[in-house]
Amino acid sequence: MKYEDVYNVLRDHERFSSKRHPRVVGIAPPLVLISDDPPRHSRFRRLVNKTFTLKRIEALTPWITSIADELLDEAGHGEIEIVERYTIPLPVKVIARLLGIPGDDYEIFKHWSDAFLSLVSMDNDQRMANIQEMMGYFGKIAAARRAQGAEDLITALVEAEVEGEKLEEWEILGFCMLLLIAGNETTTNLMGNMFNLLAARPQLWQQLRNDRSLIESVIEETLRYESPVHRLGRTATTEVEFSGVRIPAGDLVTVYFAAANRDPAEFPDPDEFRLDRDLRNHVGFGMGIHYCLGAPLARAEAKVSLNAFLDRFSTIKPGEAPAVRQTLTPLLFGFERLPLVLEH
Numbered sequence: 447m448k449y450e451d452v453y454n455v456l457r458d459h460e461r462f463s464s465k466r467h468p469r470v471v472g473i474a475p476p477l478v479l480i481s482d483d484p485p486r487h488s489r490f491r492r493l494v495n496k497t498f499t500l501k502r503i504e505a506l507t508p509w510i511t512s513i514a515d516e517l518l519d520e521a522g523h524g525e526i527e528i529v530e531r532y533t534i535p536l537p538v539k540v541i542a543r544l545l546g547i548p549g550d551d552y553e554i555f556k557h558w559s560d561a562f563l564s565l566v567s568m569d570n571d572q573r574m575a576n577i578q579e580m581m582g583y584f585g586k587i588a589a590a591r592r593a594q595g596a597e598d599l600i601t602a603l604v605e606a607e608v609e610g611e612k613l614e615e616w617e618i619l620g621f622c623m624l625l626l627i628a629g630n631e632t633t634t635n636l637m638g639n640m641f642n643l644l645a646a647r648p649q650l651w652q653q654l655r656n657d658r659s660l661i662e663s664v665i666e667e668t669l670r671y672e673s674p675v676h677r678l679g680r681t682a683t684t685e686v687e688f689s690g691v692r693i694p695a696g697d698l699v700t701v702y703f704a705a706a707n708r709d710p711a712e713f714p715d716p717d718e719f720r721l722d723r724d725l726r727n728h729v730g731f732g733m734g735i736h737y738c739l740g741a742p743l744a745r746a747e748a749k750v751s752l753n754a755f756l757d758r759f760s761t762i763k764p765g766e767a768p769a770v771r772q773t774l775t776p777l778l779f780g781f782e783r784l785p786l787v788l789e790h
């Protein structure tokens with residue numbers, strides 16, 4: 447798939463629907479918002495845009511920094527398996543905090559989040575039981591926040607109103623679940639891919655230690671070069687001729703974000719990791735009406751993390767133990783295990 451093809455599909459939500467194709471419904475149950483088309487998508491997005499604001503993310507940044515420091519204090523130095531010690535716990539803790547999950551409940555929250563993603567390692571009944579338990583829990587918090595608001599996203603969702611419209615209960619619970627699914631493993635993968643690329647580039651590490659203004663470019667180039675979301679699906683609503691290919695109505699169309707990000711017509715020398723490119727148009731966060739709602743949060747987490755690692759470690763190298771890419775799903779690209787040698 448060329449960049450242009452991906453661009454055109456993502457812009458054309460009338461002919462390429464985000465409703466789950468029957469062939470993938472069994473594997474990936476429909477989710478609110480991300481599996482919706484207009485007008486329902488537009489209404490929902492308007493309401494959640496009101497709650498998922500830049501201001502809220504900025505307010506969270508000092509807290510993200512303290513979690514990063516805490517995790518790194520616990521991890522020490524030398525060879526560290528950073529997926530288990532850092533890149534998994536950080537995003538889960540951040541989303542728990544954002545939603546207003548009390549600190550003590552974090553472990554169970556992490557367990558539910560894993561259960562949803564355990565398509566292979568857990569049987570369906572067990573997974574469903576976990577999801578029901580999680581929905582019940584979110585339901586209780588929503589009820590409590592209706593009675594008395596707090597400084598969290600669930601309160602904002604309960605109170606959100608656009609032109610007299612409010613979110614319904616099932617929408618609020620479905621959205622909380624979507625944040626778990628869309629916001630955790632993706633961010634884990636971005637950070638793992640980024641630290642792995644830097645471990646192979648010792649000079650760049652030194653350069654970054656002296657010049658933090660390059661951090662944003664490292665994050666954006668990682669999103670392009672090793673996109674954490676490789677591909678997602680759409681369904682053709684009518685027969686359509688596309689780049690010389692006839693696609694029958696109802697067919698599943700796979701959109702390769704990662705291929706678009708390596709198209710030489712859009713990114714010259716696409717297989718080189720370079721910080722001097724124009725990265726404004728990469729599609730690592732998608733494009734069009736479904737453009738990633740959590741992009742500012744993912745960027746903030748990656749930035750805080752890279753700064754925290756740079757502050758603490760003078761060198762970063764691949765570990766002795768082998769790094770292992772995740773193979774649970776072909777949709778995502780990241781690490782299951784990433785041992786790195788980090789020295790003060």
Ligand code: HEM
Nearest residue numbers: 479480628629632633636674675731732736738739740744
């Ligand atoms: C590096 C990390 C992330 C990557 C690479 C990523 C990637 C994406 C992509 C490619 C889409 C478009 C889906 C489509 O077109 O069908 C998307 C949508 C979405 N993402 Fe992210 N995401 C990341 C982090 C997050 C975080 C941290 C959150 C929230 C906490 C989040 C929430 C969402 C939501 C709610 C949508 C659906 C938006 C809509 O349908 O209107 N994402 N993301």
